[in-house]
Each structure stands twice: as C-alpha cells, then as structure tokens.
Amino acid sequence: MFTEDTLLPLSALQHLLFCERQCALIHIEGLWAENRLTVEGRHLHGKAHEGGDETRDGIRVVRGLAVRSLRLGLVGKADVVEFRPPALPETRPRPFPVEYKRGRPKRHEADRVQLCAQALCLEEMLRVDVPAGALFYGRTRRRLDVRFDVSLRRLTEESAMRLHVLITSGRTPRAVRAPKCDNCSLLHLCLPDALRPRLSATRFVARSLAESLTGTGLRDDW
Numbered sequence: 001m002f003t004e005d006t007l008l009p010l011s012a013l014q015h016l017l018f019c020e021r022q023c024a025l026i027h028i029e030g031l032w033a034e035n036r037l038t039v040e041g042r043h044l045h046g047k048a049h050e051g052g053d054e055t056r057d058g059i060r061v062v063r064g065l066a067v068r069s070l071r072l073g074l075v076g077k078a079d080v081v082e083f084r085p086p087a088l089p090e091t092r093p094r095p096f097p098v099e100y101k102r103g104r105p106k107r108h109e110a111d112r113v114q115l116c117a118q119a120l121c122l123e124e125m126l127r128v129d130v131p132a133g134a135l136f137y138g139r140t141r142r143r144l145d146v147r148f149d150v151s152l153r154r155l156t157e158e159s160a161m162r163l164h165v166l167i168t169s170g171r172t173p174r175a176v177r178a179p180k181c182d183n184c185s186l187l188h189l190c191l192p193d194a195l196r197p198r199l200s201a202t203r204f205v206a207r208s209l210a211e212s213l214t215g216t217g218l219r220d221d222w
Contacts, residue, residue: 001070001071002070002072002073002164003070004070006164007068007070007073007074008027008073008074008075008163008164009027009074009075009076010067010074010075010076010077010114010118010121011076011114012026012027012163013074013110013113013114013156013159013160013163014111014113015027016159016162016163016166017108017110017159018108018110019178019180019184020166020173021172021173021174021176021190022184023163023166024171024172024173025189025190028166028167028170028171028172031189032185033186033188033189034185035183035184035185037102037103037183038185058085059082059084059085060082061080061081061082061083062080062081062083063079063080064078065077065078065080065081067118067121067122068121068125069120069121069124069125070124071120071124072120072121072157073160073164074117074121076121078098078099078118078121078122079098080097080100081095081096081097081098081122082095082097082098083095083096084096092126094128094129094131095119095122095128095130096130096132096134097118097119097122097130097133098133098134098135098136098143099114099115099118099133099134099135099136101135101136101137101138102137102139103137103139104137104139104140105135105140105144109152109155111135112135112146113152113155113156113159115134115135115146116133116146116152116153116156117156117159117160118133119133120148120153120156120157131148132146132147132148133146133148134146175191175192176192177192177193178192
C-alpha cells in the first residue's frame with residue numbers, strides 16, 4: 001500500500017506506455033511543451049468536464065470525478081463516470097468510466113490501461129465491481145467499449161508498478177528514435193536524433209545527393 005504523499009498522476013500511465021523517456025522528462029525532470037495534438041486533447045478534456053453533473057434516463061453522470069488508489073499508488077480525475085441503475089434493488093449503482101481522447105483508437109494499450117486504472121480506483125474507493133467502461137474518440141465521435149478482463153487488469157497493475165520504479169529511480173531513459181517521436185510535443189527537448197550513432201561520411205554524402213536529386217531535404221529519420 002502506498003501513502004497519500006507517494007501517489008503518482010494516473011495520467012502518467014499514458015506517458016509511460018507511449019514512451020518511458022517522455023514519462024521521465026515530464027514527471028522526473030518537470031519538462032512540458034505543447035503542440036497541436038496536446039492542445040486538441042486538452043480542449044476535448046475541458047469539454048468533457050463542462051456542464052456539471054446530471055441525471056439522464058436514470059443514469060447519474062458525474063464529470064471530472066477525483067479518483068485514487070492506495071494499492072496502485074495513483075491519483076487523478078475521471079473525465080466522466082456514469083452511475084448506472086443496479087440490476088438488483090439492494091445493490092449499489094455500478095460506475096461506468098468514460099475517458100475522452102482526441103484522434104482515433106490506437107494500436108498500443110495506453111488508452112485502455114489509463115481507463116482500467118480509473119476503474120480499479122473506483123473499485124477500491126466504492127467497493128463495487130467495475131467490469132467495463134468506454135473510450136470516446138474525438139476523431140470518430142464514437143465510443144469504444146472496453147471490458148476490464150484479467151489480462152488488462154494485470155497489465156494495468158504492472159504498469160503502475162513500473163511507473164513507481166521509474167519515478168523512484170530518478171533516472172531518465174536514453175532516447176530511442178521512432179516514428180512516434182514526430183508527434184511528440186517534447187521532440188525538441190528530447191532530441192532523440194542527437195543521441196543516435198552518426199552516419200558514416202560515405203552514407204551521408206550518398207544520402208544528401210539522392211535527396212537533393214529528388215528535391216527533398218535531409219530528414220531526421222536516418
């Protein structure tokens with residue numbers, strides 16, 4: 001069990017699964033920068049929190065709900081939690097977390113893990129099962145239902161432990177250049193290309209000549 005003063009931001013799980021170096025730059029070194037994607041994401045989260053709480057068709061909708069787990073050592077906010085009517089009169093309403101994301105569904109598990117972490121927080125806080133939730137994507141304007149099965153729960157718990165190990169170490173991993181770097185707002189702070197092995201002179205000249213003939217400039221994806 002963790003204590004209140006050792007809790008880490010639940011949103012850091014998203015950074016961790018996207019890139020451990022990005023996670024360390026933000027949560028160890030305190031660096032941050034905006035780009036179009038982060039601004040769009042922030043705007044979408046802001047809209048999700050607008051309007052306050054309400055009840056629709058018997059479903060209580062709570063926006064910007066604070067959540068935390070001492071077991072996982074996480075604290076944060078759920079964009080929207082729908083408290084749906086219980087199946088039996090004597091049971092409690094069942095929370096259904098909904099996380100808002102810009103873009104569209106992704107191949108990696110970062111979004112699902114972040115949502116599952118919210119569910120685990122709600123289970124610990126409210127002592128009620130949270131079997132499912134949803135991701136709402138701004139590009140598709142659709143919800144993607146997510147079941148919190150055994151494998152996703154295990155991945156989420158392991159990711160939370162990895163996050164604590166990384167932050168406690170105080171060490172920022174070395175940069176590794178990948179295509180995803182192009183969309184990272186911290187690209188100019190991370191400088192992954194500066195840490196890559198240099199091209200040999202022969203390869204550099206050949207690459208420069210080839211790209212000059214095609215009218216393109218040198219790229220940073222060598």
